Amino acid sequence: MAGTIGRRVADGSRLRGGALIGAAALLAVSLILQVVLPTWIPAAGLLNLPLLAAVFCMVASGSVVSAMILGTLVGWAYDGLTHGPLGAFGVVYAVLGYLAASAGRTIQVNIPAVLGLVVGLLYIAHELMAYAMHEFVLGGHTIFEPGLWLVLAALHGGAAVLAYPLLGRLG
Helix, strand or coil: CCHHHHHHHHHCCCCCCHHHHHHHHHHHHHHHHHHHHHHHCHHHHHCCHHHHHHHHHHHHHCCHHHHHHHHHHHHHHHHHHCCCCCCHHHHHHHHHHHHHHHHHHHCCCCCHHHHHHHHHHHHHHHHHHHHHHHHHHCCCCCCCCHHHHHHHHHHHHHHHHHHHHHHHCCC
C-alpha cells in the first residue's frame, strides 16, 4: 500500500498502481482523524494531519501536476469537513502541491533533517497562504501568529521525520 509512497521519499520512484489506493486511504483517514480526534484529545488539533498526509503523497507523486490536483482535492475535502468556505483550502493545498512536488523533485528528502526542514517550511507556507486567503480574499479577520507557526512548523517537521518512514513500511 504505502510502501511505494515511502520508497519515493527514499529513492525517487513514483506513485503507481496500488500505491494510489494507499494514498487515497491515507488521505481519507487523515481527514477523518483531523475532524474527530480533537474532540477527544484537544492537543491533537495542533497537528494538521491532512497536511502531513498530503505532503507525503505530493512528494511521492513525482509530478507537479498530480500533486496540485491532489492538493486541490484534499483542500476541497478539508473545506467540506470543516466550517470554512468551500474552495479556500483547495487553492492553498494546490499551491502547496506545487511546492511539495517541486521540493521532492529537486531536494533529497530522504535525509531526515532535510525532510523535517522541508515539511516545516511547507507548514509555514500553508499558514501564510491560509492567512492571506482568509484576511485578504475572504475578508475575515484572523490573528497573525508567526511565533506559534514556527513552533508548529518544528512539530510538523518532527512528526514527518518520525511518521514518513513508518508509512513507507506499511506496504
